[in-house]
Amino acid sequence: MRRFVIFCWILAGSATALTLFQIKQEVLELEHDIKSVHREILRDQEAIHVLEAEWSYLNNPARIAALAERHLNLAPIPAERIIDFAELPLPGETLPGEEGEEDGDGSAAKGPATLVAAPAAATGAIDR
Secondary structure (H helix, E strand, O other), rough: OHHHHHHHHHHHHHHHHHHHHHHHHHHHHHHHHHHHHHHHHHHHHHHHHHHHHHHHHOOHHHHHHHHHHHHHOOOOOOOOOHOOOOHOOOOOOOOOOOOOOOOOOOEEOOOOOOOOOOOOOOOOOOOO
């Protein structure tokens, strides 16, 4: 009987040692995973800082103004083109002084503020 009790204690001790060894290995693996995740976080934070610096440079108002001046060929709007809301023509009408003007294809020219009625098919108002 005594041998059986000693054998049980040795078996229990061995099982405990094996279980502790497996837990230790899992903990080491999890610690390794945590360290790699922390390294990735630091890399991503550095990349974010670089991208923020690049974004600040690219959105510099002086740089954007210089690019717009160089590539867009923009000019100020002449005062004659600015009109009041009351001066806007009704749909289908043209601005005063534009009556009878035609484009090269024979259609009447529309002014910059002329409202044009949409075709029935585009508005969904089709007679059935």
